[in-house]
Amino acid sequence: MQQLFKQLFTPFVVLFLMVAVVTVSEGQYSRGNSPYSRYGLGDLKGSLFTPNASMSGGLSATYRSYWDVNLTNPASLGKLRYTSFQLGLDYQHSELSEKNTGLTAQADNGNLTYISLAFPITKSWEIMRDTLRRGVPIQWGMGFSLMPYSQVNYDVAVTRSVGSVPNVLFNYTGEGNKYRVNWSNGFTYKGFSAGANLGLLFGKISNNTYIDFQDSAYAVAYDERLIVEENGVGFIWDLGVQYEYVFKSTNGKTSPDPNFSIKNKLTIGAYAGGVSDIITTSSKQYTRQSSYHPVDSIQNISGVKGTLNMPIKIGGGVSFGKELGLIVGASYETEMWSMFRRDGVADANLENSHRIAVGMQIVPDFSDYTSYFNRIRYRVGAHYGLDARAFTAKNGTRYQLMDYGLSVGAGFPMRPPKAKSILGFVNLGLDIGYLGHPELIGDVYFRVNLGFALNASGWFNRSKFR
Numbered sequence: 001m002q003q004l005f006k007q008l009f010t011p012f013v014v015l016f017l018m019v020a021v022v023t024v025s026e027g028q029y030s031r032g033n034s035p036y037s038r039y040g041l042g043d044l045k046g047s048l049f050t051p052n053a054s055m056s057g058g059l060s061a062t063y064r065s066y067w068d069v070n071l072t073n074p075a076s077l078g079k080l081r082y083t084s085f086q087l088g089l090d091y092q093h094s095e096l097s098e099k100n101t102g103l104t105a106q107a108d109n110g111n112l113t114y115i116s117l118a119f120p121i122t123k124s125w126e127i128m129r130d131t132l133r134r135g136v137p138i139q140w141g142m143g144f145s146l147m148p149y150s151q152v153n154y155d156v157a158v159t160r161s162v163g164s165v166p167n168v169l170f171n172y173t174g175e176g177n178k179y180r181v182n183w184s185n186g187f188t189y190k191g192f193s194a195g196a197n198l199g200l201l202f203g204k205i206s207n208n209t210y211i212d213f214q215d216s217a218y219a220v221a222y223d224e225r226l227i228v229e230e231n232g233v234g235f236i237w238d239l240g241v242q243y244e245y246v247f248k249s250t251n252g253k254t255s256p257d258p259n260f261s262i263k264n265k266l267t268i269g270a271y272a273g274g275v276s277d278i279i280t281t282s283s284k285q286y287t288r289q290s291s292y293h294p295v296d297s298i299q300n301i302s303g304v305k306g307t308l309n310m311p312i313k314i315g316g317g318v319s320f321g322k323e324l325g326l327i328v329g330a331s332y333e334t335e336m337w338s339m340f341r342r343d344g345v346a347d348a349n350l351e352n353s354h355r356i357a358v359g360m361q362i363v364p365d366f367s368d369y370t371s372y373f374n375r376i377r378y379r380v381g382a383h384y385g386l387d388a389r390a391f392t393a394k395n396g397t398r399y400q401l402m403d404y405g406l407s408v409g410a411g412f413p414m415r416p417p418k419a420k421s422i423l424g425f426v427n428l429g430l431d432i433g434y435l436g437h438p439e440l441i442g443d444v445y446f447r448v449n450l451g452f453a454l455n456a457s458g459w460f461n462r463s464k465f466r
Helices: 002-028 074-079 124-129
Strands: 083-098 104-120 138-162 165-189 192-213 223-246 265-275 278-290 293-309 312-321 326-335 353-362 377-392 398-414 424-436 441-456
Touching: 074 138, 074 165, 074 192, 074 223, 074 265, 138 192, 165 223, 223 293, 377 424
Parallel strands: none
Antiparallel strands: 083 104, 083 441, 104 138, 138 165, 165 192, 192 223, 223 265, 223 278, 265 312, 278 293, 312 326, 326 353, 353 377, 377 398, 398 424, 424 441
């Protein structure tokens, strides 16, 4: 009983410490500052859970697990055999630098990255091994989740001359999030899987511009402030397919659970997703004031309706190996942000994004219960891509932001003594990467991802005797 209590208590202690670290960090530093989040819908958060994020998303198209959810490709839910409750947190430290001015800055941020509950509806593996039962061996998994879609969080100050007026401070700030809530389903028949996410995208973003005449010669000049707030809601969807080819050889190993196969598998996956037109409701407040004049409201409007036309994303990948051994994979994704329109007008700072990633997971020896370290899931990955945001310099040169980095992580299984199955995992991931361009602002970041997964086989089961 004491051992079981420790297994349950430990992950909650880790989660508490993570939240405490994030809280303390936000108290010591300024709130997260991502200058590029001013453009488009902000920094896109993606849909990687901690296990896949620790492999840089190298298996985002093909990752399938008995215990974990892969929201990027909902077809993977057809593999799920245990109820899975998952929660993710992250903490990021950024070192910002600008080439032209030589200025540097630091920023820290932390957030809840996902919360998910998924479970198997049918148990095809029982039908396949029980000759007395009849039925089509279709495995159906279902899940619900909530996670950020994008984040706006910036504070940028620029001093420049306006005509003959020197030392005019332009301060741009913004904050807000868009979230997605999902209903996911995945189906598997033999080696083929298909699935879909259907959900709602919603959230509020606020952008502020403050203009301050700092030169004492213009003390009577009006300082100006513009506040624009935008609420939006739309439907979000993802479709995915996977095909798994199983090789016969098992290299003499036997599975710790008779339900699970440990054979090598070649998995191919593809997915596509998008968002319906987002209906927006905006308000705008434009005021000005000076040392000698009270606040003067120039414009104050609300309830302005608008539309955002969103892009389509397409991705795919391949992986080889076994979940309880070594598995390697690669994936590619593109998102067509050139399709983005705000009230019918294209955004000059958005282009199509591209991302390629490779990843690997290894379990040294899942059957070695004398060594806990042999049963840990070790993960590593790398990614490189072009972000959707791009800028044109005064000389006409076009710069598209680069996004690349390395990831490492581990999944620590929790298994009470004498238990027949795993209780869950504590997943830890560390990322180091770069977002930006050498000719513009560069963001070298370090991110800690912490995920907690609780698994159970008895949830939602119908009682045998009634």
